[in-house]
Structures are given as structure tokens and as C-alpha cells.
Amino acid sequence: MFYPEYMQTSVLFVCVHNAGRSQMAAGWISNLAGDRIEIRSAGTEPKDEINPIAVEVMREVGIDISNNEPKVLTDDSVLASDYVITMGCGDKCPFFPGKIYRDWVLDDPAGQDIEAVRVIRDQIKHLVTNLVAEIDAK
Numbered sequence: 001m002f003y004p005e006y007m008q009t010s011v012l013f014v015c016v017h018n019a020g021r022s023q024m025a026a027g028w029i030s031n032l033a034g035d036r037i038e039i040r041s042a043g044t045e046p047k048d049e050i051n052p053i054a055v056e057v058m059r060e061v062g063i064d065i066s067n068n069e070p071k072v073l074t075d076d077s078v079l080a081s082d083y084v085i086t087m088g089c090g091d092k093c094p095f096f097p098g099k100i101y102r103d104w105v106l107d108d109p110a111g112q113d114i115e116a117v118r119v120i121r122d123q124i125k126h127l128v129t130n131l132v133a134e135i136d137a138k
Contacts, residue, residue, distance in 0.1 A: 009135050010038035012081035014089050018043025018070035020051040020109035021087040024121055027063040028128040037135060042077050044089045046070035054109050057121045085131070102131070 011029060013022035022041040029039055047070050055066045071077075075094050078084055083100045086093050088108060095101070104127050109117040 008036070008038050009083070009138075010040065010081045011083040011085060011131070011135075012040040012042065012077055013085045013087070014042055014044070014073055014093050015087040016043055016045050016089050016108070017047040017051075017110065018073075019047040019049065020054040020117075021104075021106050021120065021124065022085075023050050023065050023068050023070075024054055024058055024109075024124050025085065025087070025104075025128055026068070027058050027065040028125050029132060031063050032128060033132045033135075037132070040077050040081055041068075042071045042073035044073050044093070046072050051109055051117075053112070053114055053117045054121075057114060057117045060118075061121070061125075083131070083135070 013025040015022040018041055022043065026039050026041040029037055050065060050068055050070065058065050073093065078094050078096055078099065081099065083102065084093065086103045087106050106123055107120055109120050
């Protein structure tokens with residue numbers, strides 16, 4: 001028998017390069033929610049690798065995102081997600097009815113020094129903490 005109330009909530013984090021913000025957000029949600037939430041991340045124009053400064057600042061808080069790889073955003077990844085969290089990709093993210101969309105206004109860590117990326121990391125943690133609380137409350 002199928003019990004829809006036991007379906008796992010899924011979250012897709014989307015930024016332009018899928019090398020910084022969305023990867024840090026995926027790391028935070030994994031750390032804070034464990035396997036209670038299915039996590040995806042993608043970019044509209046993904047880079048070849050994760051931003052090394054993003055990897056470093058996440059490692060400072062005990063989260064390893066070094067083995068993650070940037071992925072291209074697809075309609076399928078949006079369709080498979082309950083929440084779609086965008087970070088600076090604007091209109092390039094496809095819209096499908098029934099999804100919960102949030103747009104997080106965050107600076108892009110690309111080209112930023114480590115202090116600036118730490119600030120972005122901490123802003124993302126705050127947003128992800130609130131998102132996990134919202135999901136858990138449902």
C-alpha cells in the first residue's frame with residue numbers, strides 16, 4: 001500500500017554556475033536534515049568544478065562538498081522536486097505549477113575573497129535552517 005504522507009520532501013537548489021551558493025546550500029541541508037530531505041542542486045550555466053573557496057569555508061564548519069560536481073539544470077530535476085530554491089538565476093529556471101519556489105538573494109561567491117564567502121556561507125545556513133523548519137512543520 002502507498003502512503004503519500006511518508007513521501008520524502010525534495011529540494012532543488014539552483015544558481016548560475018552550481019559551483020558555490022547552491023552547493024553550499026545542499027551541504028547545509030544535508031548537514032541539518034540528514035536523509036529526511038532529498039537534495040538536488042544544479043546550475044543554468046554550470047562550471048567545471050566547485051569553487052575552491054566555497055569548499056574551504058564549508059570545510060571550516062565540518063561540511064565536505066569537495067566531491068560534489070556541478071550539474072546542468074533540467075526540466076526533469078525541477079519536476080522531481082517539491083521546493084525549487086533559486087539564487088541569482090532569474091528567469092532561466094523553468095516554472096512548473098505545484099512547485100514551491102523561493103528566490104534567495106545572495107551574492108555570488110565567484111571571485112570573492114574568503115571573508116566574503118564566509119558571510120555568504122552563514123547567510124545560506126540561516127536560510128536553510130528556516131527552510132528545514134518550514135518543511136518539518138508540514
